[in-house]
Amino acid sequence: MEIAKLHTMTKLKIPIIVERSKIPGPTILLSAGLHGDEINGVEIVRQLIVQKINKPKTGTIICIPVINIFGFVNQTREFPDGRDLNRVFPGSKTGSLASRFAYFLLKEIIPHVDYAIDFHAGGASRFNVAQVRIVPDNPELKALADVFHAPFALYSKNINGSFRNSCDKLGVKMLLFEGGKSIDINEDITKQGVEGVKRVLQHFGMLNNRKKAAAPETKTIYIEKSSWVRAKYSGMFHGHTLVGHFVEKGSILATISDPYGKIEHKVKAPNSGYVINVNDAPIVYQGDAIYHISTVLAHE
Known part of the structure; x- marks a missing residue:
């Protein structure tokens, strides 16, 4: 996919890897890099391609490892036009750069x-536990989330x-799927994502016989509801909770201290x-989101 060039006239091509079985079946899209700094996705x-998990026994698998290639090059969340691609859908053929990408995805790829x-x-610096997010009251998505089987699932x-x-x-x-933090690769999060995809492919009869x-x-x-704990003070952040x-x-989640050894504030659940x-930043400011905690579980 080539929509635009850098200001240096350098072409930026976005690979779209399509693997199709001779046996008919569903078409599944596996995508990442919508935000250019979210490298773990x-x-x-990439692991799905390297391990040849994307070669289906039936149906078709489309992989787009990096959607926002501009942000990936610069290790930034946004497009060069300053827009968040995940807020401009369905996009426009004649709109901003991000908007044009959104339009192309929906017109050329999603219909398949x-x-x-x-x-x-x-x-x-906020690290997400491995989780999937689905809309509430959608039995088919709930069943798919059950199959993926991430440690956590959030209704949102x-x-x-x-x-x-x-x-x-x-x-x-x-x-x-949410997992890990930006500008970081975490082995456990990667494994959770790869195994979840394998379970989904197996569910649809698409997983290659050589893979388990x-x-x-x-x-x-x-989790039905959750809320953020925000820092009441600025200072050095010492997290005690995984x-x-x-x-x-x-219970004490963390402490926030000054750099001079005079003040130490406790952060309680x-x-x-x-x-x-959890926020992994060493320095936080008053009002920063530092912990995200469930308040209502689905079975409650």
């Missing part, structure tokens, strides 16, 4: 797709202008729940 799709898994990571509504929202309107069932999907060790925890762990209300995102 790119690594997941039945299911999609789009890989993301936490923004800035579609955001206007997002890739997921546009795919939903076009009838494409999408799982949004690992059986999940634990049950997926579904992502994915369950914390009790009132406002409620009991699972920690699904």
Whole structure:
């Protein structure tokens, strides 16, 4: 895919890897790099290609390891025009650079797709536990999330202008995978993403006979509601809580201190729940999001 060039007139081509079986079946899109700095998703799709998991027994698998090639080159979230690609869908043929990319994806690729898994990571220094996100009250997506079997699944509504929202309107069932943080590759997150895809392909009879999907060790925890804990003070951040762990209300999550050894503030859990995102930044400012904790589980 070639839509635009750099200001130096250098061509930027975005590879789209298509593998099709002779036996008819579903078409699945595996995409990453919608935000150019979310490298862990790119690594997941790369691993799927390297391990030849993208060669289906039936149907078709489309891989786009890096959608936002401009952001990937610069290791930034946005497009050169300053726009977040995941907020400009469905895009426009004559709009901004990001808008044109969104338009091309929806017009040229998505009409061929039945299911999609789009890989993301936490923004800035915030590390997401391996999770899938689906809209509530959608039995087919819930069943697909069960098959993928990430450690956590969050019910979240579609955001206007997002890739997921546009795919939903076009009838494409999408799982949004979140894991790790930007400008980082985490081996465990990569493994969770790869194994989840293998389970989905196996479910549809598409997984190559030479590949095996690992059986999940634990049950997926579904979260209906969650909330952010924000820093009440600025200072040096010392986190004591690991992502994915369950914390009790009132337990100490972290401390925020000044650099001179005079002040140390404790950060306590406002409620009991699972920690699904932690801030790994060494310095935080008042109001920064530092922990994301579940408040209501699906079975409650």
